[in-house]
Amino acid sequence: MNSFEHAPANWAVKAQTISFDVRPWINGRQIEASTTEHFATFNPANGSRIADLPACGAAEIDSAVSAARAAFEQGTWANLSPRARARILMNFADAIERNADELALLDTLEMGMPISASAPDMRAAADAVRVAAEAADKLIDQVIPNDPSTLLLNLREPVGVVGAITPWNFPAYIGITKIAPALAVGNSVVLKPSEVASLSCLQLGKLAAAAGIPDGVLNIVPGLGSGAGAALASHMDVDLLTFTGSTATGKRLIELSGQSNMKRLILECGGKSPQIVFADMEYLDAVAEAVVGSITFNSGQVCVAGSRLLVERSIHDALVERVVTLASQIEAGNPLDETTSFGPLASREQHDRVRRYFAAGQDQGAVAVLPGGPAEGNEACYWLPTVFTDVRSDMRIAQEEIFGPVLSVFAFDDEIEAIKIANSTTYGLAANVWTRDLGRSLRLARAVKAGSVTIAGSPGATALDATAGAFEPHGQSGLGIEGGLDGMRAMTRLKSVSFSG
Numbered sequence: 100m101n102s103f104e105h106a107p108a109n110w111a112v113k114a115q116t117i118s119f120d121v122r123p124w125i126n127g128r129q130i131e132a133s134t135t136e137h138f139a140t141f142n143p144a145n146g147s148r149i150a151d152l153p154a155c156g157a158a159e160i161d162s163a164v165s166a167a168r169a170a171f172e173q174g175t176w177a178n179l180s181p182r183a184r185a186r187i188l189m190n191f192a193d194a195i196e197r198n199a200d201e202l203a204l205l206d207t208l209e210m211g212m213p214i215s216a217s218a219p220d221m222r223a224a225a226d227a228v229r230v231a232a233e234a235a236d237k238l239i240d241q242v243i244p245n246d247p248s249t250l251l252l253n254l255r256e257p258v259g260v261v262g263a264i265t266p267w268n269f270p271a272y273i274g275i276t277k278i279a280p281a282l283a284v285g286n287s288v289v290l291k292p293s294e295v296a297s298l299s300c301l302q303l304g305k306l307a308a309a310a311g312i313p314d315g316v317l318n319i320v321p322g323l324g325s326g327a328g329a330a331l332a333s334h335m336d337v338d339l340l341t342f343t344g345s346t347a348t349g350k351r352l353i354e355l356s357g358q359s360n361m362k363r364l365i366l367e368c369g370g371k372s373p374q375i376v377f378a379d380m381e382y383l384d385a386v387a388e389a390v391v392g393s394i395t396f397n398s399g400q401v402c403v404a405g406s407r408l409l410v411e412r413s414i415h416d417a418l419v420e421r422v423v424t425l426a427s428q429i430e431a432g433n434p435l436d437e438t439t440s441f442g443p444l445a446s447r448e449q450h451d452r453v454r455r456y457f458a459a460g461q462d463q464g465a466v467a468v469l470p471g472g473p474a475e476g477n478e479a480c481y482w483l484p485t486v487f488t489d490v491r492s493d494m495r496i497a498q499e500e501i502f503g504p505v506l507s508v509f510a511f512d513d514e515i516e517a518i519k520i521a522n523s524t525t526y527g528l529a530a531n532v533w534t535r536d537l538g539r540s541l542r543l544a545r546a547v548k549a550g551s552v553t554i555a556g557s558p559g560a561t562a563l564d565a566t567a568g569a570f571e572p573h574g575q576s577g578l579g580i581e582g583g584l585d586g587m588r589a590m591t592r593l594k595s596v597s598f599s600g
């Protein structure tokens with residue numbers, strides 16, 4: 100049964116009265132876009148139209164990049180001491196936290212993430228800004244041993260103007276985690292949020308200005324991928340482009356960089372992450388809970404979602420039974436209800452995509468032991484969790500990112516086969532390994548091709564801390580490093596300087 104009653108009065112009322120600005124934020128103010136073209140965003144929970152936003156293009160991107168470049172050259176931000184930047188970024192973090200409810204609500208309205216997840220997400224985003232601020236003066240440069248008459252230094256400098264293009268699955272969070280490290284090391288930024296959910300990011304400009312970030316240092320331009328996105332990716336005066344989104348778009352950005360100014364790229368793209376469970380794990384209830392949580396959180400629209408479950412044959416049936424029982428108990432609900440943990444998919448397009456993959460799984464012979472599917476009697480965007488068994492690596496549901504609550508289950512006989520299946524996709528974003536065998540966990544940690552491998556030997560396994568830990572995808576999950584001090588270094592360039600006496 101699904102609960103679509105009424106959201107608690109507070110969120111529902113807030114949703115009706117919330118105010119937002121749809122205009123681009125350029126050079127420290129909201130400006131009128133020169134374009135007359137618009138695009139709309141919709142609430143996937145009920146299909147209602149939320150906003151019409153200007154479909155900015157090359158003109159607005161050009162203004163934003165010029166403002167970012169001017170601010171960078173003037174040094175109003177780049178030439179501040181790291182401590183001074185850190186103080187201002189701390190103010191920015193506090194402002195994000197004070198406005199967390201409004202930012203979370205905009206994300207929930209535009210892409211359906213339950214408010215129970217989007218609100219804590221904003222607090223995590225504020226913390227990500229604090230982590231970057233605290234690290235601003237910790238990127239220690241190097242003095243290289245050389246002959247005594249020479250002092251040879253490796254200096255780190257900001258790259259200059261950073262373009263950021265972000266997806267819709269964690270709209271404000273991903274936007275903020277792009278902005279924070281780029282600003283902390285002294286860059287100026289132009290952010291192009293996803294056209295599916297732009298509103299939360301568009302409110303960040305005012306918060307940044309009030310916190311003391313100088314004009315032109317942070318610019319935010321709404322628009323379509325083919326318009327504002329492509330204009331930013333092919334701009335001749337953008338030094339680095341940091342992107343999170345699909346692999347197909349990531350590949351296009353590589354082309355656009357090559358066709359323009361060879362701007363440096365950080366690409367965090369898709370995944371088909373394995374959850375590998377060995378028979379020595381005795382806590383099958385806890386494993387099942389974690390597996391179901393991983394594929395149903397944010398309705399499976401998570402880059403690191405554990406969408407492939409690899410189970411040692413002797414415990415296959417027992418684990419699948421637990422997974423199916425838990426997944427079948429999940430109730431879809433109104434994302435504005437604080438008790439809802441499972442909301443709609445972000446859009447009708449996303450729903451169509453999941454439906455197509457569901458059909459492909461059946462056509463290719465996988466067994467839908469839990470069919471899930473559209474939630475009865477509700478709007479088109481809801482899809483209840485699906486579990487497929489008897490999946491083979493050559494099936495589309497084993498290879499391609501579905502980005503929905505669809506779990507593909509494989510049985511394996513030994514460690515070698517588990518590693519082979521785990522590494523059998525073109526992706527390499529994340530992996531979870533469940534075993535109590537220390538030697539095996541060490542072997543798996545090295546053998547599985549993924550940017551992060553979580554080894555869990557007991558219930559309550561933790562996920563990667565994406566702000567403190569650095570993360571570098573394998574294969575077509577992307578390129579470049581995000582997170583941690585290494586993610587901040589990736590936003591700088593290295594200069595070798597020698598002094599000879």
Ligand code: NAD
Nearest residue numbers: 265266267292293323324328329344345348367368369402
């Ligand atoms: P998407 O690639 O469709 O869009 C992402 C962004 O790119 C949007 O802002 C879009 O407007 C822009 N874009 C699209 N075409 C463009 C072009 N030609 N030039 C420039 N910009 C363009 O992805 P999505 O559907 O918004 O997000 C889902 C994808 O994001 C999934 O594949 C998911 O795995 C991935 N993702 C990855 C991570 C990670 O850390 N690796 C995190 C979250 C999401």
